Amino acid sequence: MIPVNTEEKAATLVEALPYLQRFRGKTFLIKVGGAAMDNPDLVSSLMRDIVFLEVAGINPVVVHGGGKAISAAMESAGLEARFVEGFRVTSPEAISIVEATLGNAINPALVTLLNEHGGRATGIAGTEVFQATRITESGLVPVDIGRVGEVESCHIDQILKTIASDAIPVVSPLGCEIDSGKTLNINADLAAAALACTLKPAKLLFVSDVPGLLSDPQDPSSLIPSVTPQEATTLTSSGVISGGMIPKVRSAIEALRAGVEKVHFIDGRIPHTVLLEIFTPEGIGTEITS
Template sequence: MTAAVSAPQSASAAADQSASAAVSASTEMAEATRKAQVLIEALPFLKRFHHALVVVKLGGEPIEHPAVLDALLTDLVWLEQVGLRPVLVHGGGKSISRAMEAAGLKPTFHKGRRVTDAETMAIVAREVERLNVHLVDRILALGGAAIGLCPPRHRVVSGTVLDPDLGLVGNPSAIDRERIVRYASRGLIPVIPPLSVDHDGVLMNTNADDIALAVATGLSVEKLVFLSTVPGVLTDPKNPATRIPSLTASKVRALVEQGVITGGMIPKVESCLAALAQGVRKIHIVAADQPHALLVEIFTEDGIGTELVSEAA
């Protein structure tokens, strides 16, 4: 009796397994087709940006989170592999502050800038170099190639003292364009720290945003991308859904006058407008923790951040 019941059950189970396998195969094919379609849609952008220089500014916050950092660096490696020439500029404020506190020093800020005496500068230089090496190592581990451009060995950013009250804080005045382009054209991702050097060879702590803008302007890059803690310029800072997808200089000035753009975002967008006026084609402000934020912003029409363009773009 048991054998008579068992045979139909076995046949039914086999049919269920066959149907399940067919559904699984169909799902896998649909997913493969979707991925292929994504690549096809990216083709116009790949053609447009082939061999284009792209500066990416990575703040200190994303560096603190290994999963976020690796996702961003994987996107950066992908950009280089498909023909773009990315240049990475990084910060390190949080790490520097921790190192100072560990050394018994209290971080002091004036007008949003870190006051940097000789003792502080020694810590800044050491910590920034450590972060620079770490970023290069992670890029290598993720299948890319990179070179860290830390002074004094690599003097790619020259500067002058920004404000005597701040101490050893630099304002970028020139970049070594030839060296950066040479490395990028060889398939290496230049990794540039937030440091500049004056005409006497004195090392200075320098804001990473300022470095990124100077590098982007000096290279006349196609794109400059700020990987930020916010998803772009928002009409309501507390509501990500109020993101403004695209802005021109006139729109930025109007929003500043209306009080929509306020606080620390004002000098950032004003610096961005100056960079656009000096030849940078487009500037993007994107949330670093968004999955594949870099790729979505560059390779889609809508993007996921705020794009700043010149009036004529």
Template structure:
């Protein structure tokens, strides 16, 4: 009976969120450790299907860096990073397309369908969803998104499907580009007018001190520059937070940086009072920041 009572209490707690998010678009950026751990992969995909069953319109925007690295190593193609971005030669962009579209995207679609969802796989090349320009000659075929054609994704959502989108873009003339996964998810969320963007990561959230894992629970974008100046936002967290800020400025209400290593973290964030990780927005003061004196 206690178990039943606990389940009922959980449903009652979720009720306001079910009402709030009914029919809303939720974009989930899926990457990192949650993609290589089978238990976590199953939990993430179950969460995505559950969002759909509960009346929301989830979109799964995935990465696949570990798979790309593994294939490049197998093919003996050297890997080079410049300012944190993968140099992408003609050989490497072919591998990126093969892994992200041919392997990762197909696998995710198949697994979602196997557990009762109806997923359709896409990439940014499909119908020029992600129109790109080359960032620089130095980086090779790394692209910056200059235009998002969200119509194909919206059409799938309206038809009741779960779109699964790979972060590969195009110049519209046959050249493909490698795109940062967080950036692609943020741009897609903005173009779809999403209610939420969830970025699954390999840490608990944005921390004041990564050594003690003290998470900043709410980050107002007005405080981002100050946190950069004092070194709290540094390294790989800089492009992730910059993506959050841009997404908020383009109209998405909240962006959540959550721990993809925690099973069912998507549902914890969506349907509980506590939430997890760091919420980025502009509607309330920051909570949990420790400013250097």
């Protein structure tokens, strides 16, 4: 007699089959941030899931953040971490710490984990991808936040070559200032969305510290499984979507308009969150789809 749990495992594999068939050869852009970056077990599990995608014939592209690690490195250097409108104030002294943390610590660590789990990953400096201009105003109000930029265009040749070589591109959120060639600090969510607008993946997934979009921000169980861009805009206008989720949702809508098929918001604190969202009928987070 076959054990019940063995039959359940087989049923789970069969359930995933139509998704594996549908997504084979597709590109998924995964923005990794939040708790998944700070917990060694979670980040290892997430990188294993990304290797699973690669082995299944999907082309994952990773854009990573590093906010807490950067803040810790700045504190160690005697620099205060300050934010204006969600953007990190980045002085000339701070940008060197941002570059070192993202380029010499976080990016190679993720590449190493992906390789240790049997994948093939290549780190790519964001300065080779993101052409940016310095942010000098918020709305119509002038701001001075230093070496912080917004993406104007993306060079994706190196990413496409990496995908063609059956490797996983891992991209840091740093930009090259168009006028000066200086390095700019880029919000990782906005960097991922800008890259999605150019790369046009089948899916853009934001892995962060929230379950998804919530009808009641104080109630984690009030998850909204699926919304249209119009519904998401209404939720933002009514205040249901607020704070740090606003730029995420706006950039998600821009990505959909640019040709991305679906955008997902999922909780990186849950093990195997990417696989549960993609390969199960009910999913685990929120999807925005046209």
